[in-house]
Amino acid sequence: MRMLTREKIKQILDLLRERFPGAFSKKEFLVLKKGIDLDICKDNKININRTKLRTFLSIYTAHPGYRKIHVVGANRYDLKGDIVGQVTEEEYNNYKKFHETRLKQKRFLNQQKVTKNKD
Numbered sequence: 001m002r003m004l005t006r007e008k009i010k011q012i013l014d015l016l017r018e019r020f021p022g023a024f025s026k027k028e029f030l031v032l033k034k035g036i037d038l039d040i041c042k043d044n045k046i047n048i049n050r051t052k053l054r055t056f057l058s059i060y061t062a063h064p065g066y067r068k069i070h071v072v073g074a075n076r077y078d079l080k081g082d083i084v085g086q087v088t089e090e091e092y093n094n095y096k097k098f099h100e101t102r103l104k105q106k107r108f109l110n111q112q113k114v115t116k117n118k119d
Contacts, residue, residue, distance in 0.1 A: 004055055012048065012056045019046060022081020029066045030077040032057070033084050034091075040079065062099060070095055 004012070016024040020040070023030060033039070037057055041050050060066060072092045076085045087095075 020079045023079045031070050031074045033076045033078045
């Protein structure tokens with residue numbers, strides 16, 4: 001995954017909050033609709049590379065505030081802020097497994113950096 005700088009993440013978040021306040025609230029996280037990246041890319045007022053958008057969404061959905069609300073039965077929201085479904089048990093388990101794997105990878109990479117710096 002390509003990394004985005006904190007500044008770029010903030011720029012993208014500000015852009016999405018301005019354009020889609022129903023989905024990207026400043027007050028709270030909402031569980032996003034599956035495939036919301038495609039909906040965002042269809043909006044001709046958003047000029048963002050899909051790869052960068054997907055990287056941003058991966059970071060956004062890994063945030064502890066988002067992980068806390070991503071539970072079985074939680075409502076999923078579209079760009080307008082309308083409920084379009086709910087998180088299924090299978091989706092929750094896949095999400096949890098993905099983020100656990102990602103956390104292990106991050107810890108491993110951090111450990112490699114520490115080991116490399118000691119040499």
